[in-house]
Amino acid sequence: MAPSELKKIIQGIPKAELHLHIEGSFKPELMFEIANRNNIPLAYDSIESLKNAYQFNNLQEFLDIYYTGAQVLIKEQDFYDLTWAYLTKVYGQNVVHVEVFFDPQTHTDRGIGFNVVINGIHRALEKAKAELGISYKLIMSYLRHLSEEAAFQTLEASLPFKHLIDGVGLDSSEVGNPPSKFAKVFKASADQGYKLVAHAGEEGPVSYIWEALDLLNVVRIDHGNRCLDDEALVQRLVAQKIPLTLCPLSNVALKVIDKMVEHPVAVMLDKGIVATIHSDDPAYFGGYMNENYYETARALDLNEVQLMQLAINAFEASWLSPEEKGKHISNVKKYFGVSNE
């Protein structure tokens, strides 16, 4: 298929984004603008030199830059502008539903109020719902390089805003910080009514995916690339329809895989895993939803049936109601000319 034809097909697919760190959507241009208005010096003297620093050998090298960039976010308006910029961008890519991560501790540890962060993000999400027709869920992520005690404090701080938050996640430096470290706070989060997800098996071993399932009771795994190392785990994921939110451009940028042709998503689909494609930190990894679909489809020679399955899987994996899921899935099928019988 010609590149332009593939791009056109991907553009038209109604898509759900389920693995997006809002701080990872912070474009250098907006970062400079917000840094200037808040009088915060950046370590880079131009947008170009900042962009040149976006070369990573592993997850930690990325995280160091990502946390530094987030430090210019001070006011509610900053969080609003960040979120609104992301939403208007993906509106143009026919993303119709988003489930967005935010990292409260990255901000509260700098003295920014939980209310400042969540109110700014929430205001933009509400505006996108009203004006762009994009539905949303919000996921508060605990930073796994910090203690479980710190995660408990974050859970406590979230409670006045519980009505705005749909679930909790677990992100940041994976190796050495297994899911088991957060078993108690995940149980307490579930008791508060939060849904549960966790990053696992991105750089960490397959045992972290088992732990996320058995000790944290998550309903989806973020990344999960390493699951193919373990056939029993694959069978569990298939039998229980546990989705994996994969991020192909992120995996190449962070050297989780060497080249896109090595990405496991096609094999996962073949095995019947509810695999989905997302963008993780699009401002840092070179692409949003369309670019992730496109680069993966090109490298793995995905056909239209596989593209349709990926799009359907994302709605199946979402936290939308059964009726909403059904409506979106029927739209995807219609788009691909498949009957909804």
Ligand SMILES: Nc1ncnc2[nH]cnc12
């Ligand atoms: N890919 C990733 N893995 C873990 N933590 C993250 N935080 C933002 N992006 C992340």
Ligand SMILES: [Zn+2]
């Ligand atoms: Zn992620």
